[in-house]
Amino acid sequence: MTSRRLRAATAAVVLTALASACTAGGSGGGGDGSTLTVHTSFVIKTLDPGKVYEATGLTAVHAMYDTLLTFTGSDVSKPVPNLAESFTASPDATTYTFTLRGNAKFADGSPVTADDVVFSLSRVKNLKASPAVMVADLSAVKRDDRTVVVTSAKPDPNVPIILAMPALGVVNAKVAKQNGATDGADAAAADTGQKYLDVTSAGSGPYVLKTFDAAAQVVLEANPNYWGRKPAFTRVVIRNADVQNQKLTMAKATGAELALDITGKLLDGLPSTLRTSGVRDTVYFMYLNFDPAVSPVTSNPAFRDALRASIDYQGLADLFGKGAGPAAGLVPPAFPGALPDSDAPKQDLAKATELLKGIANPSAKFIYPAITYRGVDLGTVATKVQGDAAKAGIKLELTPQPLATFLDQMRGGKSEMGFSPQSLNYPVADSMVNNMAPGQGTALRAGWTVQRADPSTVEAGKKVNAALDPAARATGMQEWQRAMNKYSPYIALATNSGMVVATPSLTGAEYTPAGWQVDIAAIGRG
Known part of the structure; x- marks a missing residue:
């Protein structure tokens, strides 16, 4: 598919499918054992979390940028702590107070602070790109270095879920500002940060960006300063391939590989040893x-x-x-x-x-x-x-x-x-x-x-x-x-x-309806 979701002004979308798959990509193995290869038909415009809205971009950004909260596996019934170790909600569902972890840090080693969270959320809102619809009624302020208060203009019990989305990934404010990003009211016109964020990630996630070619592949490398559990693979290659090439590749794959577009009837004929999650x-x-x-x-x-x-x-x-x-x-x-x-x-x-x-x-x-x-x-x-x-x-x-x-x-x-x-x-x-x-x-x-x-x-x-x-x-x-x-x-x-289709050696390759399809950092060796 050239897209999974036709974006609208609300979370509900009338058309999911956009067009038939027409991209092409090569097949390949899992490298030297430290590389995970993800095959998918690319739907990607940018890796700037303030602007990302397409399926492939969401998968990659989720691996590079931590959010305040997240979801585990396929369960989207309740968000769990991520950068925020805890939060409280007011009875009227308008005020949410988040306490940040004390040990979280960005890829450059600097600590994640409330200033970074406020900058990131305000930037998404003021960029007025596609993700802005999610935070149109939200505002964020710093109470102290480890406390952020998010306020909704109207009662909204879904704020914690919204803040788990990849577009709300927390960006290193100092680095982003040095490279053209701004959270000001004029960000839609003044912000030039995408050029930098499309080639160098500035997050606190388990992976950092190595290379980005919107027509061919995205290469990620493990973040040496990651504050959480280290990922099993030191290198991830997200490779552009149409669905038929994905099926051919997975039918003979022996390394650490998975595919994101083989669903429904397309699963017929694949080896029974492959692991599927949907x-x-x-x-x-x-x-x-x-x-x-x-x-x-x-x-x-x-x-x-x-x-x-x-x-x-x-x-x-x-x-x-x-x-x-x-x-x-x-x-x-x-x-x-x-x-x-x-x-x-x-x-x-x-x-x-x-x-x-x-x-x-x-x-x-x-x-x-x-x-x-x-x-x-x-x-x-x-x-x-x-x-x-x-x-x-x-x-x-x-x-x-x-x-x-x-x-x-x-x-x-x-x-x-x-x-x-x-x-x-x-x-x-x-x-x-x-x-x-x-x-x-x-x-x-x-x-x-x-x-x-x-x-x-x-x-x-x-x-x-x-x-x-x-x-x-x-x-x-x-x-x-x-x-x-x-x-x-x-x-x-x-x-x-x-669906996620994975080789038998992989664990944790679980499809999620949260938007990022699969949590790359959760994938391990069986």
Whole structure:
């Protein structure tokens, strides 16, 4: 893929896939035993943590820059200490106080202080690059050298999760300033630090940057001054390779190697000795346009319910291969707030046929992006939906489109119905409420205004946003999804997994839905 996530103004993303894989890269072994080779189809623009937003960049930056908090393995339910040894939150979820470790230091040996944290967070905000959306409502101040207070302009229990993201990696403020970086209000225009940070890292992470070629590879070396547990490999090569070359390489790999893009059906035929790790973090869904002026058919609740009842959800999930399953709701199982698998719908053709009585011409034009994502041609999925719907008497006119055309038509709000993957920019599922609920951005593209919504969906979304405890939000998200399943224009179809495929000699090569795909420093020798 040329990208995993289409970034939006919230953590919820309507399209995950951007385009089919077209990059090329060589294959290679694991070197002399001290080198770990990571194969992936590059999605990278920069290694400046204040601007990084693409998948490959996030993987590398996570290894070079420590954040206040982090996640362990695939568990994104609760952030754990990293540069901050502890933190407290105010009851109203607006003020967070972080106590820094006393032994943390940057790669040049200088200590990590509160000044560095404040500089780093303020710089991300003022750069106004893609990551700035995560911290738009946050401000940071120093209380003393080891204490930072982060304040949110509005109650937000997700602040600790946000501060675990690689873009919030703490930069050596002194070094960054000496090389053109600034955290001032004019940083968007005045900051020139990216040129330096793309060739020399300035973090406190387990690795430092050796070389960066956006077309070929990123080479990391172990940080000799790392304050934490030393990584097992002294050198890491992140190598650009399309997914087919990744599969060929891993099929014969014997050294310390792993691949990040072999998923679903692409796993078929690989040696059983390879280690795989995945978690269901992507959902595939359809939307129907609820504006009668666009389509009197798709805006009819009976048509929506009939289409939902006509689909063979398990059969759809089978198209995605290993690590897939029917979707119980809009939140994938990887994230807090997901519905249990037992909530997944079942095909009921008799119900679908009954619901269609009274609809003279149950047909619609069905658009989707003509791409392959995670090893699955989206046209195959759309064709399966078309066939299932036909069994109930629904006629869907499949209309594959180039990605740019699909995006333009979807954003224009005039398509009768469409189909797309969905993922998250960061592991906060309740951000979907501010994107997909009635009257919000994605909903309006489907003609779903507050006036056209059942009041229960509106109230369920308000309840989520009002909850200040993460557990209460997760429960609220389940209630919201059940209302959305019943009344919204969205039909969740299936979920599938991101994957890490590793050679048998490796341990700790665990896929994470946190955004950085795999924690390179956690990988060891078996």
